[in-house]
Amino acid sequence: MNHSYKGKILISTPDISGDIFSRSVVLVIEHNESGAFGLILNKKNSQMSSKFKDFFDFKIEVYDGGPVENDKVFFIVKGKRVTEIYTDITDEYYLTEDIERIINAVLSGELDIEHIKIFSGYSGWSPNQLDTEVQRKMWTVVDVYNLDYTLPNDQTLWKSIMQNLGGEFLLWANSPEDISLN
Numbered sequence: 001m002n003h004s005y006k007g008k009i010l011i012s013t014p015d016i017s018g019d020i021f022s023r024s025v026v027l028v029i030e031h032n033e034s035g036a037f038g039l040i041l042n043k044k045n046s047q048m049s050s051k052f053k054d055f056f057d058f059k060i061e062v063y064d065g066g067p068v069e070n071d072k073v074f075f076i077v078k079g080k081r082v083t084e085i086y087t088d089i090t091d092e093y094y095l096t097e098d099i100e101r102i103i104n105a106v107l108s109g110e111l112d113i114e115h116i117k118i119f120s121g122y123s124g125w126s127p128n129q130l131d132t133e134v135q136r137k138m139w140t141v142v143d144v145y146n147l148d149y150t151l152p153n154d155q156t157l158w159k160s161i162m163q164n165l166g167g168e169f170l171l172w173a174n175s176p177e178d179i180s181l182n
Helices: 047-058 099-106 129-135 153-166 168-173
Strands: 009-012 027-033 034-041 062-064 068-078 094-095 116-125 138-144
Touching: 009 153, 027 153, 034 062, 034 129, 047 062, 047 116, 068 099, 094 116, 116 129, 138 153, 153 168
Parallel strands: 062 116
Antiparallel strands: 009 027, 009 138, 027 034, 034 116, 068 094, 068 116
C-alpha cells in the first residue's frame, strides 16, 4: 500500500442496495496495510438516540457509525482533550471510546454537548478491501475542508458534497433515493 485515505471523506456511489452505505458520507479515521476504519457522518440512529436521551435527560443524536460492532460507542470531539485515550483526527478533532470520561465531562460542563458527535458501531475494511471498492467506483474519495464533524448531519450532507463535486456527480445528487425509479 503506497497511499492512505486517512482523514479523507468517502462519498458512496448511488446504488440499489439500500443498505447502510447508501448515500453515506464516511470519515476515514485510519487506513493502513491492516485495513481501514471510519465513521458514517450522516446516518442518524433513532433507537440509540432515544437511549441516550433517557440517560442525559435531553435530546442528543446518535449516528450509525457503520455496520460493525454496533454495541461499541465512539465519540468525535471538537476541541479540548478531556481524556488520555484518544486518536487525533485533526488538530481540532479527536476520536475516543472513553464513554465514562466523555459523559462526566459533559455532565460537569467541562465539555459542551455541541462539541461531540456520538456513533454506534463503525465502518471497517480488511486489508486492501477499501482500495478495491474505490477502484470499483463504489466510493469517491474527496478532501473536504472546513467540515465540522460534530454538526448534526443527514442526507443533505451527501447531496451537498455531490453538488459541490459537479459534473456527473450533479446527476447523482439529484437522483431519487431509489435509483431504480430513475
